Amino acid sequence: MEEAVLEHRGAMNGEHILACLSPSPTNKRVLEEAARLARSQDAEFTVLYVKTGNRNRLSGEDTLRLRENMDLAERLGGRVVELEGSDIPYEIARYARVSGTTRIVIGQSAVRGRHMFTRTLTDRLLSYAPEADIYIIPDRNAQPQNVKKIREEIRFSLMDILKCTGVFLLCTILSELFRRMHFSEANIIMVFILATVVNSIITDYRVYGLLSSLVGVFLFNYLFTEPRFTLFVYETGYQSTFVIMFLVAFITGNLAERLRRSAMESADIAYRTQILLDTNVMLEKIRGEEEILGAALLQLEKLLERKIVFTRDIINGPRKEYEYTVLKIGRREIGSVGVDILHQDLTSQERNLLQSVIGECTLALENDSNLKAREEAELQARSENLRANLLRSISHDLRTPLTSISGHAANLLSNEAVISPEQRRALYQDISDESIWLIDLVENLLSISRIENGRMQLQIQTEELSSILEEAAGRLMKQAKDHELILEPSEEIILVRADGRLIMQVVNNLVGNALRYTPKGSRIRISASQKEGMALVCVADDGPGIPDREKEKIFDMFYSISNTGGDTVRSTGLGLSLCRSIVQAHGGAIWVRDNDPAGAVFEFTIPTEEIEIHE
Amino acid sequence: MSKMKILIVEDDAPLRNLIRTTLYTHDYTYETAENGKTALMIASSANPDLVLLDLGLPDLDGTEVIRQIRTWSNMPIIVLTARSEMSDKINALDSGADDYLTKPFDVEELLARIRVIQRRLSVTQTRLPREQVFVNGDLKIDYEEGCVYMNGQELHLTPSEYKLLCILSKNVGRVLTYRFISREIWGNEWESNTGSLRVFMTTLRRKLEKGGKAQTYIQTHVGVGYRMISL
Numbered sequence: 001m002e003e004a005v006l007e008h009r010g011a012m013n014g015e016h017i018l019a020c021l022s023p024s025p026t027n028k029r030v031l032e033e034a035a036r037l038a039r040s041q042d043a044e045f046t047v048l049y050v051k052t053g054n055r056n057r058l059s060g061e062d063t064l065r066l067r068e069n070m071d072l073a074e075r076l077g078g079r080v081v082e083l084e085g086s087d088i089p090y091e092i093a094r095y096a097r098v099s100g101t102t103r104i105v106i107g108q109s110a111v112r113g114r115h116m117f118t119r120t121l122t123d124r125l126l127s128y129a130p131e132a133d134i135y136i137i138p139d140r141n142a143q144p145q146n147v148k149k150i151r152e153e154i155r156f157s158l159m160d161i162l163k164c165t166g167v168f169l170l171c172t173i174l175s176e177l178f179r180r181m182h183f184s185e186a187n188i189i190m191v192f193i194l195a196t197v198v199n200s201i202i203t204d205y206r207v208y209g210l211l212s213s214l215v216g217v218f219l220f221n222y223l224f225t226e227p228r229f230t231l232f233v234y235e236t237g238y239q240s241t242f243v244i245m246f247l248v249a250f251i252t253g254n255l256a257e258r259l260r261r262s263a264m265e266s267a268d269i270a271y272r273t274q275i276l277l278d279t280n281v282m283l284e285k286i287r288g289e290e291e292i293l294g295a296a297l298l299q300l301e302k303l304l305e306r307k308i309v310f311t312r313d314i315i316n317g318p319r320k321e322y323e324y325t326v327l328k329i330g331r332r333e334i335g336s337v338g339v340d341i342l343h344q345d346l347t348s349q350e351r352n353l354l355q356s357v358i359g360e361c362t363l364a365l366e367n368d369s370n371l372k373a374r375e376e377a378e379l380q381a382r383s384e385n386l387r388a389n390l391l392r393s394i395s396h397d398l399r400t401p402l403t404s405i406s407g408h409a410a411n412l413l414s415n416e417a418v419i420s421p422e423q424r425r426a427l428y429q430d431i432s433d434e435s436i437w438l439i440d441l442v443e444n445l446l447s448i449s450r451i452e453n454g455r456m457q458l459q460i461q462t463e464e465l466s467s468i469l470e471e472a473a474g475r476l477m478k479q480a481k482d483h484e485l486i487l488e489p490s491e492e493i494i495l496v497r498a499d500g501r502l503i504m505q506v507v508n509n510l511v512g513n514a515l516r517y518t519p520k521g522s523r524i525r526i527s528a529s530q531k532e533g534m535a536l537v538c539v540a541d542d543g544p545g546i547p548d549r550e551k552e553k554i555f556d557m558f559y560s561i562s563n564t565g566g567d568t569v570r571s572t573g574l575g576l577s578l579c580r581s582i583v584q585a586h587g588g589a590i591w592v593r594d595n596d597p598a599g600a601v602f603e604f605t606i607p608t609e610e611i612e613i614h615e
Numbered sequence: 616m617s618k619m620k621i622l623i624v625e626d627d628a629p630l631r632n633l634i635r636t637t638l639y640t641h642d643y644t645y646e647t648a649e650n651g652k653t654a655l656m657i658a659s660s661a662n663p664d665l666v667l668l669d670l671g672l673p674d675l676d677g678t679e680v681i682r683q684i685r686t687w688s689n690m691p692i693i694v695l696t697a698r699s700e701m702s703d704k705i706n707a708l709d710s711g712a713d714d715y716l717t718k719p720f721d722v723e724e725l726l727a728r729i730r731v732i733q734r735r736l737s738v739t740q741t742r743l744p745r746e747q748v749f750v751n752g753d754l755k756i757d758y759e760e761g762c763v764y765m766n767g768q769e770l771h772l773t774p775s776e777y778k779l780l781c782i783l784s785k786n787v788g789r790v791l792t793y794r795f796i797s798r799e800i801w802g803n804e805w806e807s808n809t810g811s812l813r814v815f816m817t818t819l820r821r822k823l824e825k826g827g828k829a830q831t832y833i834q835t836h837v838g839v840g841y842r843m844i845s846l
Contacts, residue, residue, distance in 0.1 A: 462810035467835040500837035611810030
């Protein structure tokens with residue numbers, strides 16, 4: 001195998017070996033080498049055969065050998081896949097891309113250029129499938145090349161014969177006219193060459209071009225050379241005229257026919273490219289495996305006008321009324337796409353379309369899964385970071401209140417008699433206040449623990465906003481003894497899609513902050529309104545307000561305003577950051593602005609809901 | 616008012632101690648149980664007036680204890696839960712618990728909840744079993760006529776609002792879950808009912824408040840349900 005490896009380019013993980021099947025007798029060696037390679041690499045092994053359309057039929061001998069080679073491929077543990085297409089390297093490369101092939105094994109006989117001036121198959125394969133390694137198995141038996149000779153099937157259709165006859169009839173009438181008008185014979189010869197060219201273009205098989213050239217020469221001879229209505233000629237120069245006329249007609253006809261064929265092929269390729277492009281553009285916009293699959297299947301259904309099914313089972317080939325193709329993301333087989341073949345088998349054109357769309361779908365799925373993996377990795381890193389910061393911040397913030405609670409309790413236990421009743425009351429009050437602070441902190445932590453992978457897990461329900469605000473305000477009243485807390489009633493009923501407890505917590509944190517950061521006697525107002533599908537909740541105070549440079553930063557985690565309140569105000573820097581997480585998870589926004597004439601207004605939005613009332 | 620006998624079921628000693636001290640200082644009699652099995656035994660033998668039940672017990676699931684008690688008794692049960700057990704709380708209420716308290720709770724709050732139950736018990740004891748008129752503060756509901764009065768003035772309620780009010784009044788003092796109310800009104804527990812329920816509840820509350828003094832008859836328990844309190 002060492003010398004077999006002629007070409008070896010960039011390695012990849014997840015091996016999948018593709019061998020190219022052909023009716024060549026040397027193909028057995030290709031298959032054996034590929035199977036050996038697959039075994040040694042523990043790789044997936046697929047054998048691909050590209051049928052080159054119905055124009056080129058195989059001889060009986062070749063068909064038999066092809067069958068033998070296919071059997072061999074299956075015995076060697078390969079999965080045989082048949083494709084149809086005129087451009088063999090393009091089909092191989094496309095299949096390789098779709099199936100995630102890492103190595104392509106191909107025989108030298110296939111590589112040997114059939115056309116001297118076109119690029120060799122290997123070159124084209126390399127340019128179409130740059131990700132795959134290509135192995136070329138040398139052909140030591142040096143079989144004569146006639147193996148590859150492809151015989152054209154001669155098929156006569158009445159339609160083609162009628163067309164040719166019609167053209168010749170027309171050209172004969174025209175020539176007769178020319179003769180009567182005493183035009184030179186050169187004109188008549190030209191008319192017959194024209195007829196041959198036209199025939200080559202309008203008929204499907206090359207044989208009509210050949211026949212037309214011959215018929216043209218004979219008609220000219222029979223009808224227009226002296227003696228007329230015989231196949232004899234008087235003048236000796238005519239023999240060479242006939243030969244040249246035949247050659248010119250044949251060659252031009254052939255060229256015209258080839259031109260027509262390549263135009264058809266390029267139209268076909270252009271059509272497929274367009275479809276691929278459309279599918280690609282469409283799939284690129286979609287995220288998520290289910291969605292991509294859905295869109296691709298819909299596209300297939302539209303293009304093929306057949307029923308398309310998808311199953312999570314891995315099925316390849318026809319089963320009942322469907323023909324299945326396995327869909328993969330990298331090496332992972334995710335299911336099979338079935339096309340309805342109950343009434344009609346797939347044509348090669350349809351098969352090509354199917355392969356193209358599935359190819360694009362696979363690419364889109366791969367991109368999507370790569371993107372997802374990357375995002376997950378990023379989130380993981382971010383939440384790890386978050387957790388570390390959180391732990392650091394909390395253990396620091398828990399220490400202070402716990403110190404005073406345990407200190408006060410210890411004092412009361414050992415020195416109860418010494419401490420005056422007023423002092424005792426003050427200590428009790430401190431213990432109570434500090435505990436409330438701890439309780440709030442724990443509430444926030446519990447909510448933060450619901451943030452998984454950077455996203456908050458919500459228990460969304462339809463809620464009535466004013467009852468949430470009432471409930472939140474009711475709980476805060478006791479803490480707001482020294483402040484004036486006002487809940488402004490709203491006239492309209494505002495229904496929101498929200499996790500009620502979390503929205504309560506947002507209000508709780510906002511009001512809690514206002515209570516903490518504004519002097520005693522300040523007024524705190526809670527109000528709600530709705531506009532354009534969003535509910536707006538306002539918590540406004542008339543305290544000192546928040547300086548502009550702090551406004552952006554206060555919603556960041558672990559940020560707390562320095563130099564305001566000194567030691568008397570304690571903050572974990574969790575509250576507002578949590579508020580932002582909660583509001584954003586609901587699809588809303590939160591911000592702060594200045595109150596008039598003084599103070600801060602915290603506002604947040606959450607989506608409202610339109611409902612149908614069930615009476 | 617006769618002395619209430621309360622069964623405390625709590626496995627955490629300091630918390631049990633706290634509840635016991637609170638009840639003692641407020642002149643209630645009490646029994647204590649550390650696990651579900653003892654709780655069931657005392658509940659059946661001592662016949663307490665109220666059970667304070669912790670949901671997280673070492674041997675039995677708290678909800679299971681409620682279910683077993685409900686097979687033979689309608690004694691009021693207040694459930695004590697930690698916040699993270701949100702769904703447990705709702706399950707407990709649906710299994711027949713009357714009320715819930717979330718840890719950490721205020722001692723005052725605990726006492727208030729006990730008083731609510733106490734009031735309800737005294738009301739139901741004096742009321743005839745199949746009473747046609749419900750009176751709570753300024754609110755009067757005549758089930759027979761299907762009329763609602765506030766301060767003697769008739770309130771005009773929609774059929775759904777009336778149905779809702781009846782469900783709340785017949786379970787006065789109990790926290791009713793959305794699931795329960797939804798089943799009672801629409802016969803199913805569909806998500807889509809929640810929005811309607813919110814609207815009816817809001818309009819109902821506004822009508823009740825407009826008719827009388829600014830008193831709260833219906834409490835909202837965000838994320839859990841509603842309760843009519845007996846005044």
